[in-house]
Amino acid sequence: MLDLVSEKIQGAIQYLKGEGSITEKNIESALKDVKLALLSADVHYKVVQDFIARVKEKALGAKVSLSVLPGQQLVKIFNDELTRVLGEENKPLRIPSKVPSFLMLAGLQGVGKTTTAGKLGCMLKKQGFNPLLVSVDLKRPAAQEQLGVIAKESGIPFYSVQAKGVVEAAEEIYGYAEAKGYHPVILDTAGRLHVDEELMTELREVKERVSPFEVVFVADAMTGSDAVKSAVRFQEEIGFDSVILTKLDADSRGGAALSIAFLTGKPIKFAGMGEGYDKLEPFHPERLASRILGMGDIVSLVEKAQEAVDEKEAERLAKKMAKREFSLEDFLDNLKQIKKMGSLADILSHLPQAGPLKGIDLKNLDEKRIVHMEAVLLSMTPEERRDPEIFNGKRRLRVAKGSGRPVSEVNQLLKQYREMKKFIKKGFFSRILGKVDF
Numbered sequence: 001m002l003d004l005v006s007e008k009i010q011g012a013i014q015y016l017k018g019e020g021s022i023t024e025k026n027i028e029s030a031l032k033d034v035k036l037a038l039l040s041a042d043v044h045y046k047v048v049q050d051f052i053a054r055v056k057e058k059a060l061g062a063k064v065s066l067s068v069l070p071g072q073q074l075v076k077i078f079n080d081e082l083t084r085v086l087g088e089e090n091k092p093l094r095i096p097s098k099v100p101s102f103l104m105l106a107g108l109q110g111v112g113k114t115t116t117a118g119k120l121g122c123m124l125k126k127q128g129f130n131p132l133l134v135s136v137d138l139k140r141p142a143a144q145e146q147l148g149v150i151a152k153e154s155g156i157p158f159y160s161v162q163a164k165g166v167v168e169a170a171e172e173i174y175g176y177a178e179a180k181g182y183h184p185v186i187l188d189t190a191g192r193l194h195v196d197e198e199l200m201t202e203l204r205e206v207k208e209r210v211s212p213f214e215v216v217f218v219a220d221a222m223t224g225s226d227a228v229k230s231a232v233r234f235q236e237e238i239g240f241d242s243v244i245l246t247k248l249d250a251d252s253r254g255g256a257a258l259s260i261a262f263l264t265g266k267p268i269k270f271a272g273m274g275e276g277y278d279k280l281e282p283f284h285p286e287r288l289a290s291r292i293l294g295m296g297d298i299v300s301l302v303e304k305a306q307e308a309v310d311e312k313e314a315e316r317l318a319k320k321m322a323k324r325e326f327s328l329e330d331f332l333d334n335l336k337q338i339k340k341m342g343s344l345a346d347i348l349s350h351l352p353q354a355g356p357l358k359g360i361d362l363k364n365l366d367e368k369r370i371v372h373m374e375a376v377l378l379s380m381t382p383e384e385r386r387d388p389e390i391f392n393g394k395r396r397l398r399v400a401k402g403s404g405r406p407v408s409e410v411n412q413l414l415k416q417y418r419e420m421k422k423f424i425k426k427g428f429f430s431r432i433l434g435k436v437d438f
């Protein structure tokens with residue numbers, strides 16, 4: 001889902017890759033495609049406007065950092081803003097101790113209310129509750145039966161109402177659940193093709209009778225902007241507390257997910273990921289945001305880098321690099337900074353497996369390598385570190401002995417240093433990505 005948005009966001013980040021800083025001009029061009037992609041994914045225009053404006057504002061206000069590239073900074077901004085729009089963090093379902101407590105499902109026709117009732121029942125049963133499945137959908141003859149089948153298949157108690165009217169049915173169910181002590185009661189309701197007055201009145205009356213602790217608006221992720229419109233109407237007319245987004249497994253454009261929570265101010269608590277009764281997952285805004293970004297966990301790398309890297313030190317190194325004065329002495333300082341940032345494998349695992357990092361086997365990366373490199377560097381004299389050109393066979397042997405590493409490693413390190421210098425000459429390797437690029 002939201003593949004196009006993901007693609008365009010990555011495009012925007014790429015766009016800034018060669019830029020030294022974020023400017024009014026380059027951010028404008030970078031965001032143009034993202035905006036169109038959001039709109040074509042059925043994200044509500046109000047959400048798109050707000051999103052783009054905030055990304056732009058934050059990007060322009062971002063502090064120029066020596067340890068983080070503008071593109072990476074933008075990744076973090078996108079991530080924060082996507083997460084904000086999606087609702088920050090997962091909000092769990094809280095079931096009160098009162099018996100009976102009702103959880104009421106509402107939504108348009110065919111969105112997946114009845115299936116979701118079964119899924120919720122299964123989930124709560126697993127958590128040790130004793131739920132009851134009931135339905136006040138009296139219009140469709142097969143509605144009671146459908147829920148009955150689901151209940152039977154998943155081993156959850158079910159009660160079939162006798163009453164002919166919706167309000168009487170709600171009262172009948174209340175009495176039954178109270179007498180039997182089921183906890184909680186999952187109440188399925190009828191869907192309509194469109195939000196009509198009759199449906200609204202009916203739902204309002206049912207809500208009044210059973211005073212649910214949670215009214216859940218069930219929305220079909222595949223319907224896009226329709227789902228958003230009906231959610232807003234429902235919110236105004238009946239009021240709901242949370243959202244369950246169904247059919248997120250299907251090939252949907254996914255804009256609903258980005259719009260509903262934001263426009264109604266209500267959290268998406270669960271996502272339906274298939275037809276099976278076990279296919280209900282807690283909805284995690286931050287995870288969906290990072291999936292949309294498709295950037296591994298570069299966000300935490302940026303945070304980590306901001307925390308750990310000594311800006312002054314980074315600046316000093318960057319200046320040296322610019323003057324092509326990068327010596328082994330600096331290489332040693334560089335290693336120390338990397339060590340501060342966490343293990344190499346840890347750092348690399350936070351980066352997307354693309355570009356120069358493609359194909360690197362993180363699991364087999366020897367973390368001790370940095371320690372060994374440091375030992376080799378420390379066994380050199382300051383003179384050698386400042387001017388590696390003076391290295392001959394004798395010096396290499398001495399350093400190897402002093403560090404307890406084989407001569408081949410000393411040679412390897414000197415070779416890496418020469419390669420690094422080449423990179424610097426080409427103008428690469430100035431900031432964080434450069435630092436782990438060996």
Ligand SMILES: Nc1nc2c(ncn2[C@@H]2O[C@H](COP(=O)(O)OP(=O)(O)OP(=O)(O)O)[C@@H](O)[C@H]2O)c(=O)[nH]1
Pocket residue numbers: 107108109110111112113114115116137189190191192246247248249250271272273274275279
């Ligand atoms: N792929 C997929 N299909 C789902 C999901 N949830 C529900 N469905 C399917 O959607 C269809 C409609 O589901 P129902 O649960 O009957 O929907 P409803 O909202 O109760 O429908 P009405 O009572 O007629 O308004 C069924 O074929 C379900 O199997 C989901 O998360 N993923």
Ligand SMILES: [Mg+2]
Pocket residue numbers: 113114115137143188189191
């Ligand atoms: Mg139904």
